[in-house]
Amino acid sequence: MTIRTARPNRGQAFRSRMHCLRKLEAIVVEMHDPKNGVKGSVQKLNVTTIPHAVAGSDIIAWIRNKMQSTPEDAQVFGTMLVAYGFIYPLQNHRKLVMCNDSSLYRFQTPYFWPVQKWVPEDSDYAIYLAKRNIRKKGILEPYEQAHYSHLHDWLNHKWDFIVMQATEQYKASRDRNKSDRVVLDCQERAYWIVNRPPRYTQSALDCGPDRLVDPNVEEKITFDQYRRVNVFYQQAIMRPRVKSSVSLGALVKYITTYKNHDPFLASCQPSNPWQTDHDAYWTLNVRRVEVPTKMRVERWSFSLFELLTDLRGRDDFKIFLKKEFSGENLAFWEAAEELKWGTASSMSAKAETIFKTFLAPGAPRWINIDGRTMGLTVKGLDHPHRYVLEAAQTHVFMLMKKDTFFRYLKSPTYKDIQKKALNPEPHNFSPAQLEQNARNRSPGIHPIILWQQEEEEKTKAAAAAVPVDVKAVMSKIDRKK
Amino acid sequence: MCDQTFLAATFGPCDNCSKASPLMNIYLKNEPINYCSFCVEMMACQGLQKGETLTSLKKESETLKKKLEEERGKLTDVELHQVAEKVEAVAALSIKTRRVLKGHGNKVLCMDWCKDKRRLVSSSQDGKVIVWDGFTLNKEHGVTLPCTWVMACAYAPSGCAVACGGLDNKCSVVPLSLDRTENLAAKKKSVAMHTNYVSGCSFTNSDMQLLTSSGDGTCALWDVESGQLLQSFHGHTADVLSLDLAPSETGNTFVSGGCDMKANVWDMRSGQNIQSFESHESDINCVKYYPSGDAFASASDDATCRFYDLRADREVAVYQKDSIIFGASSVDFSLSGRLLFAGYNDYTINVWDVLKGNRVSVLFGHENRISRLRVSPDGTALCSASWDNTLRIWA
Numbered sequence: 001m002t003i004r005t006a007r008p009n010r011g012q013a014f015r016s017r018m019h020c021l022r023k024l025e026a027i028v029v030e031m032h033d034p035k036n037g038v039k040g041s042v043q044k045l046n047v048t049t050i051p052h053a054v055a056g057s058d059i060i061a062w063i064r065n066k067m068q069s070t071p072e073d074a075q076v077f078g079t080m081l082v083a084y085g086f087i088y089p090l091q092n093h094r095k096l097v098m099c100n101d102s103s104l105y106r107f108q109t110p111y112f113w114p115v116q117k118w119v120p121e122d123s124d125y126a127i128y129l130a131k132r133n134i135r136k137k138g139i140l141e142p143y144e145q146a147h148y149s150h151l152h153d154w155l156n157h158k159w160d161f162i163v164m165q166a167t168e169q170y171k172a173s174r175d176r177n178k179s180d181r182v183v184l185d186c187q188e189r190a191y192w193i194v195n196r197p198p199r200y201t202q203s204a205l206d207c208g209p210d211r212l213v214d215p216n217v218e219e220k221i222t223f224d225q226y227r228r229v230n231v232f233y234q235q236a237i238m239r240p241r242v243k244s245s246v247s248l249g250a251l252v253k254y255i256t257t258y259k260n261h262d263p264f265l266a267s268c269q270p271s272n273p274w275q276t277d278h279d280a281y282w283t284l285n286v287r288r289v290e291v292p293t294k295m296r297v298e299r300w301s302f303s304l305f306e307l308l309t310d311l312r313g314r315d316d317f318k319i320f321l322k323k324e325f326s327g328e329n330l331a332f333w334e335a336a337e338e339l340k341w342g343t344a345s346s347m348s349a350k351a352e353t354i355f356k357t358f359l360a361p362g363a364p365r366w367i368n369i370d371g372r373t374m375g376l377t378v379k380g381l382d383h384p385h386r387y388v389l390e391a392a393q394t395h396v397f398m399l400m401k402k403d404t405f406f407r408y409l410k411s412p413t414y415k416d417i418q419k420k421a422l423n424p425e426p427h428n429f430s431p432a433q434l435e436q437n438a439r440n441r442s443p444g445i446h447p448i449i450l451w452q453q454e455e456e457e458k459t460k461a462a463a464a465a466v467p468v469d470v471k472a473v474m475s476k477i478d479r480k481k
Numbered sequence: 482m483c484d485q486t487f488l489a490a491t492f493g494p495c496d497n498c499s500k501a502s503p504l505m506n507i508y509l510k511n512e513p514i515n516y517c518s519f520c521v522e523m524m525a526c527q528g529l530q531k532g533e534t535l536t537s538l539k540k541e542s543e544t545l546k547k548k549l550e551e552e553r554g555k556l557t558d559v560e561l562h563q564v565a566e567k568v569e570a571v572a573a574l575s576i577k578t579r580r581v582l583k584g585h586g587n588k589v590l591c592m593d594w595c596k597d598k599r600r601l602v603s604s605s606q607d608g609k610v611i612v613w614d615g616f617t618l619n620k621e622h623g624v625t626l627p628c629t630w631v632m633a634c635a636y637a638p639s640g641c642a643v644a645c646g647g648l649d650n651k652c653s654v655v656p657l658s659l660d661r662t663e664n665l666a667a668k669k670k671s672v673a674m675h676t677n678y679v680s681g682c683s684f685t686n687s688d689m690q691l692l693t694s695s696g697d698g699t700c701a702l703w704d705v706e707s708g709q710l711l712q713s714f715h716g717h718t719a720d721v722l723s724l725d726l727a728p729s730e731t732g733n734t735f736v737s738g739g740c741d742m743k744a745n746v747w748d749m750r751s752g753q754n755i756q757s758f759e760s761h762e763s764d765i766n767c768v769k770y771y772p773s774g775d776a777f778a779s780a781s782d783d784a785t786c787r788f789y790d791l792r793a794d795r796e797v798a799v800y801q802k803d804s805i806i807f808g809a810s811s812v813d814f815s816l817s818g819r820l821l822f823a824g825y826n827d828y829t830i831n832v833w834d835v836l837k838g839n840r841v842s843v844l845f846g847h848e849n850r851i852s853r854l855r856v857s858p859d860g861t862a863l864c865s866a867s868w869d870n871t872l873r874i875w876a
């Protein structure tokens with residue numbers, strides 16, 4: 001059982017919102033300006049004359065003018081003003097959106113603006129509901145009725161006070177003139193629609209769970225925090241940097257290289273599955289496809305990283321390396337990746353195998369790295385951890401990147417696959433065909449099945465690639481003799 | 482392509498205690514040394530020395546900060562919009578809603594794509610985690626967690642599991658199964674344990690490791706099989722709200738953004754904070770790497786999205802507009818990195834031109850704030866999760 005001692009303090013949620021609410025408030029104040037603000041008028045609604053009403057289209061036009069924005073932007077902005085309770089709709093008071101037509105709105109009194117730091121308390125809500133109940137029994141909507149009974153239960157200890165307050169306010173309102181009363185009623189009703197929204201409606205005042213660090217409280221920084229920050233700054237100052245022209249140039253180059261491969265900027269062949277409901281694009285680019293598409297093959301040439309991340313490309317690269325008898329570099333890189341990203345328990349076993357296969361003197365797939373790196377790596381293998389092969393892996397990757405990769409791009413293997421690669425015709429579906437596609441969307445293969453297939457292929461490949469133990473073969477031949 | 486190879490020693494005997502452990506490369510009295518994280522902590526916490534006071538440390542901190550800004554400024558020879566002048570403008574985009582995923586009964590807080598480019602996982606405020614096939618709109622799996630506000634969810638690279646966490650201070654991994662009738666919640670495994678809510682989680686390159694960020698101000702790397710904490714990352718002074726792993730070939734860093742308005746770049750091997758960017762004016766809600774790994778973007782409650790270049794070590798662009806005054810909650814790049822999609826608390830998604838800095842398009846449709854935006858792995862679609870209980874796929 002939890003004991004609720006106080007209402008949750010919404011102060012934290014206000015802080016991030018205050019940033020925007022203050023700007024909203026400033027704009028609403030400008031709207032009120034008699035000279036440059038929104039033009040209001042007196043409108044007749046039912047039998048009563050309501051002062052200071054404004055049409056939605058007028059508000060949106062004013063916002064457009066002020067912000068130099070499109071009508072949609074202005075409408076969104078207007079909806080935010082309504083959602084937060086700065087403006088309220090007169091017709092259809094439950095739907096808190098701004099409509100770009102002649103529907104009427106009115107500015108909320110500043111007393112009820114959300115920028116005020118006080119939280120709408122349950123007891124205030126109870127007073128409001130009680131007051132309405134006193135005025136006319138049965139006027140409460142079902143959700144309000146539910147709230148009322150609930151509040152009656154848990155605020156029971158204060159109920160006399162609440163009823164007394166409600167009666168006082170009711171009596172006070174009876175003394176006002178009719179138009180004032182209507183306006184005040186509307187304001188109060190709008191305020192409570194915003195702060196106690198009906199069920200199943202969206203509310204802009206929703207907020208997430210409180211943060212651990214209260215942003216409203218000034219932080220006290222201790223001396224050890226300063227020390228850590230100073231250590232960081234010293235390290236950051238000494239960090240090597242690159243000239244902006246160089247790094248920004250590289251960013252632009254990346255964008256230009258990939259421009260035609262971005263489905264949002266250039267159409268993908270044969271068609272974007274989400275647009276036409278036809279998944280040919282995915283089936284043509286599956287992991288183990290016989291003949292890849294031209295775009296895919298082109299992407300392999302962008303960098304070694306692209307070639308290796310696309311497993312189909314990696315397969316092609318392996319074919320090339322086999323022809324050159326230099327597959328051990330890539331095999332080592334793959335083994336090191338598996339070590340890095342593997343489970344903690346498998347690490348020492350993996351490190352052992354890698355040492356025996358690639359690093360030990362006379363190993364069957366010995367990799368050619370410089371003495372210093374080899375020394376560091378072998379020493380680190382005494383206490384294997386996941387980054388023990390980092391230096392060697394980087395060295396091997398750089399070797400492949402600077403030399404083998406470019407030879408691959410010029411090789412007959414790559415040129416061959418470039419020629420063979422498919423260039424699918426773009427789809428041209430008629431509306432009837434599109435509808436049919438939408439009805440027959442294919443479910444594709446579940447990733448779990450694909451993964452199981454991959455694992456099978458990997459074990460098969462590992463079994464096939466067991467290095468030939470030369471000594472065993474020689475001893476067999478000797479024995480035969 | 483990112484050429485940053487971390488050739489500095491990251492594992493070996495600590496210069497202070499000689500224990501073999503992951504090392505942080507720091508400077509003491511302008512001399513480079515390698516300390517293990519424990520020794521760094523001890524050094525930071527030792528009592529005030531002679532002549533040191535809180536104010537003197539504070540002053541030193543401010544001088545160093547100014548010096549860092551100077552160093553950054555020395556290599557600033559050109560601005561992004563100048564470099565972008567030669568690039569042609571983006572043609573008008575026509576992006577429409579292609580799917581609306583209805584099924585959550587409450588606010589959808591997070592979503593992630595599967596590597597098969599069509600499936601996705603989403604989590605909501607009522608504790609439900611649903612795996613959808615976005616293409617056919619089928620709900621394939623559903624798990625109900627015993628906690629509310631599941632703020633983080635991630636799909637494993639193999640497609641065989643999902644991770645989720647939130648107000649229960651834990652991040653759990655749920656293996657998926659082909660058997661529809663199986664109760665997935667029974668096989669759920671708690672991997673990460675934090676002392677406050679889990680705000681973000683991500684698998685690394687395999688299913689075996691999980692990176693989480695938490696409201697307790699730390700990020701942590703966990704081994705999924707044993708639940709062991711492999712590395713923890715301390716440096717944020719307030720809640721960490723988001724993290725993203727670097728896509729580059731070195732794959733050893735990640736960036737995190739928090740309520741202390743800082744975006745920090747971390748080395749996963751040693752736990753060291755290697756870069757920090759402090760230019761936002763309010764909480765950073767989301768951080769995301771540029772596809773090449775040399776830059777990242779951040780979205781904040783101050784209604785701006787900012788673009789930081791990691792090699793030049795500075796902020797290079799701010800994406801803002803007078804008419805946008807509500808906080809941005811999520812960002813993602815398109816495949817080439819030219820477009821930046823940002824979801825805001827005023828229920829809209831703005832599409833920015835990364836190079837030229839202008840807004841290219843606005844996407845309307847959601848009825849409450851956008852909580853998360855992700856571009857699919859092959860760049861063909863964008864998925865947005867919102868507090869209006871739905872997810873939308875745009876293409």
